[in-house]
Amino acid sequence: MGQWTVDWESVMKSNVSYLGAWLAAVALALALALAAPNDASVMGRLPSFMSQTLARQTMAVPEGLPADRTLALITFQRGQGAQVESWIQGLNLQNDPSIAWVRMSVRNDPGTPTARDAFENRMLQHHPADAERAKLMPVFTDSARFVRAAGLNGTDQVYAVVVNRQGEVLARVQGEFDPAKAQTLRETLQAHVF
Known part of the structure; x- marks a missing residue:
């Protein structure tokens, strides 16, 4: 051995x-x-600001959003209304009370109350229905800073984002309504945090 x-x-x-x-x-x-x-830093964070809907309801954003998870439809330029309407129609937002939503028209602050009022008056003429006015808020700010903070890609597209009351962007899609994008938003809106 x-x-x-x-x-x-x-x-x-x-x-x-x-x-x-x-x-x-x-x-x-x-x-x-x-x-x-x-996740919050990857997706972005909605800046904090005070605004007023076209129905003259003051809202502190994001703390005063209508739900813990709110769909925000964000525009930056004239001519993006059709894309927003595609989301409103595609998600049936006017008739579906299960989705809390707002529409934000983000514009560079013109710097004077007169210029802000003129913009709001044009919006009021374009959106005569009370239901529309209650959901629509002009946001006068530095658009580029808003885009960076929210984690968006620019101002040439409409964005549909799910945001919580801490301002965290939980989901984000851009462009016109698409069923696959809508499903992503619905899942995020309906998700519960344990």
Whole structure:
């Protein structure tokens, strides 16, 4: 019978090497987990501001949004109304009370009350129905800052975003209504946080 000899020093060095590699991997995983952005920072955060709907109802955004999860339809330019209407019709928002929603018309602040009033008066003429006016709020701000904060891609598209009362953008789609995009929004609107 042959004799087996064990080089305990090599075994110990090998075990220490494996343990060191394992600890290094765990430390790297923890560091990446702590450094990784959370969902809110990835999606964006709606800036805080005071506004007034065209029905003259004052609203503190995001704290005063109508629900814990609210659909916000956001426009930036003239001519984007058809895209917003595609979302209103596609999601049947006028007839579906299960979805809390607002429509935000974000514009660069013209700097004077007279210019703001002129814009609001044009909107009032364009949206005569009380139901429309109750959902529509002009937002006078720095549009570029609003876009950056909310995690949007620019001002050339309409955005449909789900936002909570902390301002966190939980879901975001852009462009015209699309059933697949709508499903994403519905799932986020209906999700419950435990």
